[in-house]
Amino acid sequence: MPSSMENKEINIDAMGKDRGVYEVGFHIVPIVAEVDLGVRVTAIRDVIEAAGGSMIADEFPRHMELAYPMLKIAENKRALHHSAYFGWMKFEIEPSGAKAVEVKLKADDLILRFIMVKTVRENTMVPKKVLQQKRGEEVRSEEKAEDKPVLTEAEIDKTIEDLVIS
Amino acid sequence: MKKQQDYLSANNIKYIDYKDVELLRMFLTPHGQVVGHKRSGLGQKQQRALAVAVKRSRFMGLLPYIAS
Numbered sequence: 459m460p461s462s463m464e465n466k467e468i469n470i471d472a473m474g475k476d477r478g479v480y481e482v483g484f485h486i487v488p489i490v491a492e493v494d495l496g497v498r499v500t501a502i503r504d505v506i507e508a509a510g511g512s513m514i515a516d517e518f519p520r521h522m523e524l525a526y527p528m529l530k531i532a533e534n535k536r537a538l539h540h541s542a543y544f545g546w547m548k549f550e551i552e553p554s555g556a557k558a559v560e561v562k563l564k565a566d567d568l569i570l571r572f573i574m575v576k577t578v579r580e581n582t583m584v585p586k587k588v589l590q591q592k593r594g595e596e597v598r599s600e601e602k603a604e605d606k607p608v609l610t611e612a613e614i615d616k617t618i619e620d621l622v623i624s
Numbered sequence: 625m626k627k628q629q630d631y632l633s634a635n636n637i638k639y640i641d642y643k644d645v646e647l648l649r650m651f652l653t654p655h656g657q658v659v660g661h662k663r664s665g666l667g668q669k670q671q672r673a674l675a676v677a678v679k680r681s682r683f684m685g686l687l688p689y690i691a692s
Binding site (some may be wrong): 580 | 637638640641644646659680682683685687689
């Protein structure tokens, strides 16, 4: 089956050239002043664009309390951080470029921690309206609706009378 | 009997984002563990995607490894 084998080879080549959608989530150390955050964000964006990436979406870093303290060793000094500025960037890039971005971000002393994941072009955050309708509330409201019509006051009286007599 | 639809399919959620802490918390116990598929009502594929998202979120300090 030479024809099918040729097709497979072509597909593998095409996959290597495909640009993927990646996302970088990062924590900037809290010692950076809020005024200088823009500079840090531009630096990260420059790294991505220098590696051949094109931006899709991003969110400016916001100060947040971390769920647990994180250790960062920079210039041979250990520092424990309890909070950080968290932001993210979504971009399209070739796999080799993504690797280059990862190496550059790792070397940045002002990035406490970062994560690079493959994702989709569309917005992946669930709107808050959907989250407000929690499953628990739906179930409870259904149960209440079922309970109400079962017993009227007259019926309750009758059942009590029956019980007392017996 | 009508088959009950899981939360993600019911709300047309196709991708579980590690940044979406509110969504992830719906599938965690008070201690921060991921609930099992029987409790979450998710399919195998979605349950795995949930586990990956929670692990990424923990790594980034958005969710705790162990909640006290």
